[in-house]
Amino acid sequence: MARVKPKRHNIRVDMTAMTDVSFLLLTFFILTAQFNVPDVETVTTPSSISEKLLPDASLMTVLSTTDGKFYFTPVENGTERMQLLDKMGEKYGLKFTNQEKVEFTKLQSVGVPMNQLKGYLNLSEEDKKAFKSQTGVPLDSTNKQLIDWVQQSLAVNPNYKLAIKGDVQTKYPKVKSLFEGLRDIDFLKFWLITSQEVAQ
Numbered sequence: 001m002a003r004v005k006p007k008r009h010n011i012r013v014d015m016t017a018m019t020d021v022s023f024l025l026l027t028f029f030i031l032t033a034q035f036n037v038p039d040v041e042t043v044t045t046p047s048s049i050s051e052k053l054l055p056d057a058s059l060m061t062v063l064s065t066t067d068g069k070f071y072f073t074p075v076e077n078g079t080e081r082m083q084l085l086d087k088m089g090e091k092y093g094l095k096f097t098n099q100e101k102v103e104f105t106k107l108q109s110v111g112v113p114m115n116q117l118k119g120y121l122n123l124s125e126e127d128k129k130a131f132k133s134q135t136g137v138p139l140d141s142t143n144k145q146l147i148d149w150v151q152q153s154l155a156v157n158p159n160y161k162l163a164i165k166g167d168v169q170t171k172y173p174k175v176k177s178l179f180e181g182l183r184d185i186d187f188l189k190f191w192l193i194t195s196q197e198v199a200q
Contacts, residue, residue, distance in 0.1 A: 058160050060075050060160055060161070060162050060163075061109075061193075062163075064166040064167060064174060066170055068136075068170070071109040071136060072109060072111075078105040082101045082105060085101055088148065091148060092115075094114065094118060096121075100121040107121075110137055111136055111137065112135060112137070113135065114145055116135075137149060139177055147181035147182065147185060150185065154185075163191040164190055164193065165193040166193075
């Protein structure tokens with residue numbers, strides 16, 4: 001007698017639940033992701049083997065370009081940014097309007113001297129984007145505005161941390177003047193931002 005073959009059934013997997021989960025995860029990651037804001041100027045950082053990560057909160061940044069310009073990025077907290085602007089205004093004899101303070105909270109980085117800051121804050125968004133003649137925040141033997149930005153930030157919140165992002169081509173005397181200025185205000189602990197060196 002011939003063997004009876006069992007009837008073969010097609011296996012059907014319902015993918016509806018998997019699709020729902022995939023879209024839920026995708027939506028979650030899109031909504032919670034923090035996008036990287038591009039730097040004011042392109043900087044190629046030196047490489048290192050360090051694997052330490054920068055702290056996310058209470059971090060101010062100094063950007064140093066190849067041509068010796070400095071840009072200062074304050075901590076992102078809007079209220080503390082307004083306090084910082086008030087303190088810098090007191091130091092340099094400037095009074096900022098409420099509208100200028102609001103504009104300051106939206107700035108990515110400070111890239112102009114204090115005597116040009118009010119004018120820059122009053123520019124329209126289109127004019128700010130077109131404004132390419134940012135001279136950077138002054139830092140030399142006679143004018144240490146960059147150090148004042150750091151010092152006044154610490155006056156707002158002494159727990160702020162500092163990271164320095166310099167181009168690999170930046171001349172040493174410029175970086176040295178920054179380190180000496182930080183030493184003068186007794187701020188001796190900061191991070192240097194580097195790119196990860198690829199293992200050979």
